[in-house]
Amino acid sequence: MDRIPILRMGQFLLVTIQVDLYDRLALELEADLVKMVSKTGAKGILIDISAVSIVDSFMGRIIGNIGVMSKLLDAETVVVGMQPAVAITLVELGLPLKGVYTALNVEKGMDLLKSKVQIIEDDEIDAANDNEDHLPE
Amino acid sequence: MATEITKILKKRKSVILERWMKNQLTDETLREDLISNEELRAESEELIDILTKSLNETNLTDPDSSDFDHVIEILGGISLSRAKQGFSPRETGLYVMSLKETLLQILQEEVKDPADLIAATLNLSRLIDNFSIITFETFIKGREEVILRQTDEITEISTPVIRVWDGILALPIIGTLDSARTQVVMESLLTEIVESGSSVAILDISGVPTVDSLVAQHLLKTVSATRLMGAECVISGIRPEIAQTIVHLGIDLSDIVTKASLASALSFAFATLKVEVKKVAR
Amino acid sequence: MRLMITKIISLNKDKMSIAKEQDVVPFRNRVKEYAIKIKMSLVNQTKLITAASELGRNMLRYANGGKVLIEIVSLGRQHGIRLTFDDQGPGIPDIQLAMNDGYSTGKSLGLGLPGAKRLVNEFEIKSELGVGTKVTITKWANG
Ligand SMILES: Nc1ncnc2c1ncn2[C@@H]1O[C@H](COP(=O)(O)OP(=O)(O)OP(=O)(O)O)[C@@H](O)[C@H]1O
Ligand SMILES: [Mg+2]
Numbered sequence: 371m372d373r374i375p376i377l378r379m380g381q382f383l384l385v386t387i388q389v390d391l392y393d394r395l396a397l398e399l400e401a402d403l404v405k406m407v408s409k410t411g412a413k414g415i416l417i418d419i420s421a422v423s424i425v426d427s428f429m430g431r432i433i434g435n436i437g438v439m440s441k442l443l444d445a446e447t448v449v450v451g452m453q454p455a456v457a458i459t460l461v462e463l464g465l466p467l468k469g470v471y472t473a474l475n476v477e478k479g480m481d482l483l484k485s486k487v488q489i490i491e492d493d494e495i496d497a498a499n500d501n502e503d504h505l506p507e
Numbered sequence: 508m509a510t511e512i513t514k515i516l517k518k519r520k521s522v523i524l525e526r527w528m529k530n531q532l533t534d535e536t537l538r539e540d541l542i543s544n545e546e547l548r549a550e551s552e553e554l555i556d557i558l559t560k561s562l563n564e565t566n567l568t569d570p571d572s573s574d575f576d577h578v579i580e581i582l583g584g585i586s587l588s589r590a591k592q593g594f595s596p597r598e599t600g601l602y603v604m605s606l607k608e609t610l611l612q613i614l615q616e617e618v619k620d621p622a623d624l625i626a627a628t629l630n631l632s633r634l635i636d637n638f639s640i641i642t643f644e645t646f647i648k649g650r651e652e653v654i655l656r657q658t659d660e661i662t663e664i665s666t667p668v669i670r671v672w673d674g675i676l677a678l679p680i681i682g683t684l685d686s687a688r689t690q691v692v693m694e695s696l697l698t699e700i701v702e703s704g705s706s707v708a709i710l711d712i713s714g715v716p717t718v719d720s721l722v723a724q725h726l727l728k729t730v731s732a733t734r735l736m737g738a739e740c741v742i743s744g745i746r747p748e749i750a751q752t753i754v755h756l757g758i759d760l761s762d763i764v765t766k767a768s769l770a771s772a773l774s775f776a777f778a779t780l781k782v783e784v785k786k787v788a789r
Numbered sequence: 790m791r792l793m794i795t796k797i798i799s800l801n802k803d804k805m806s807i808a809k810e811q812d813v814v815p816f817r818n819r820v821k822e823y824a825i826k827i828k829m830s831l832v833n834q835t836k837l838i839t840a841a842s843e844l845g846r847n848m849l850r851y852a853n854g855g856k857v858l859i860e861i862v863s864l865g866r867q868h869g870i871r872l873t874f875d876d877q878g879p880g881i882p883d884i885q886l887a888m889n890d891g892y893s894t895g896k897s898l899g900l901g902l903p904g905a906k907r908l909v910n911e912f913e914i915k916s917e918l919g920v921g922t923k924v925t926i927t928k929w930a931n932g
Contacts, residue, residue, distance in 0.1 A: 452735055452736055454693075454694060454698050454701060454732075457697060457733075458690070461732045472736065474701070474706065474737040475704070475737075478704075
């Protein structure tokens with residue numbers, strides 16, 4: 371396992387993290403994703419972490435970075451499928467996971483991304499920021 | 508040479524059992540409602556069997572000897588099951604005490620030399636007393652297990668997660684919310700969110716007597732964890748007194764959606780899910 | 790008479806060295822094996838392993854690696870996992886400061902130490918400048 375594959379689905383990118391990442395792999399994923407967003411003009415990134423059993427501050431920071439960086443390139447990031455034990459641990463650790471949206475599963479994450487992109491297209495002029503969805507913390 | 512009392516005990520094994528049974532059966536505290544005579548007999552027979560087998564002249568004066576491991580195991584099993592069946596400590600203790608009485612009676616009949624008798628009685632008493640202490644210890648352990656199990660059951664019962672609507676969960680919290688309880692609440696709520704695929708969870712705190720900054724912190728954590736999973740968490744059942752304390756303590760709940768009643772939380776959830784509920788004219 | 794146990798005793802142990810980034814994941818897996826052995830709940834396992842990951846990473850990042858002792862400990866009837874992280878790095882000048890949320894000399898979130906403390910039942914840190922840092926954490930199976 372050398373690189374995490376990034377799947378292109380229309381105007382979105384899908385990444386499924388299957389293993390517990392060590393640092394280099396995570397950093398590469400960050401770089402690859404940002405490059406891919408820029409190259410394809412993707413409007414959203416979906417990161418499926420349902421197979422991830424540990425998110426420590428390092429992983430959390432990478433996920434947050436991806437969110438902020440892709441936002442700079444005009445794409446939204448949704449993290450989906452976080453396991454309950456991971457969510458409870460992150461809250462205790464004190465990691466806010468800023469800059470990304472969350473959804474229960476890939477399907478719901480896709481819907482969320484679509485609605486985000488829709489909203490952005492609708493409000494192109496006044497660039498309204500909607501805050502109805504779940505930005506954690 | 509001193510009388511070999513372990514030989515005597517081995518020889519009179521069956522008499523010991525008969526007498527011990529008689530002692531137990533005539534005792535007024537015998538719990539025939541909890542244990543049948545046959546069971547009692549089988550239990551007692553096994554114990555005497557193992558005891559006479561393990562006992563010899565050297566370990567008689569050494570209650571800590573590992574030769575008695577098997578005896579202790581059996582005694583432990585008996586007192587543990589008695590604790591769970593609801594025997595009192597007195598009734599459980601009596602089991603071993605009456606054995607001691609029986610054994611000493613036999614010694615009295617068999618050992619003729621008074622000095623030998625005293626020595627034998629002392630040694631045997633010390634040994635059986637040690638067994639009684641172990642019996643008590645395990646009995647208490649058994650009770651503790653019962654208590655622990657009940658505590659677990661209570662915590663589980665007191666955190667029911669209800670599927671009120673497709674995609675909406677409700678969790679009424681009754682009683683105080685400490686950190687152990689919060690852990691259970693979070694776990695069952697998040698697990699249920701995954702299982703049911705719900706997007707809104709309602710945490711109803713009308714049954715929580717007071718909300719101090721610690722409780723508020725626990726509520727905030729639960730909300731944050733729910734949001735990390737990708738669902739929204741609404742807190743309902745905020746009584747006026749609670750609203751007052753929250754403000755007086757300077758607790759900031761502005762990041763979370765709060766509603767006065769479960770009904771208004773539910774209509775918030777409907778709105779979020781774009782569900783419309785209305786009366787129909789018949 | 791058998792003695793009642795009132796002191797923490799160590800039942801089973803293992804030592805691992807964390808010298809490079811690739812050592813972190815196998816180390817976490819080993820901790821998980823131990824936690825499963827004592828029937829630790831999934832949430833507690835996750836908390837323990839996350840704390841372990843933070844401390845192991847600190848060791849790599851600030852002290853060029855170090856060693857971890859993994860132990861199953863017991864206190865009376867409860868079992869737990871104790872991890873001791875031992876490095877020969879530069880040490881931490883002000884532990885109180887380092888334990889604050891958000892304090893970092895590595896331009897990071899500064900959550901590792903205080904976060905790890907919140908995730909376990911017992912947390913102890915000792916550090917001497919120029920000698921090294923030693924962090925000991927314990928998580929009880931049902932704690
Ligand atoms: N083993 C160590 N040896 C020397 N210094 C350390 C060690 N561990 C931590 N420190 C110091 O303590 C500071 C705080 O550590 P902590 O883990 O809380 O935050 P961080 O590593 O900077 O950020 P994060 O863990 O959130 O990525 C570090 O920035 C570093 O200066
Ligand atoms: Mg750190």
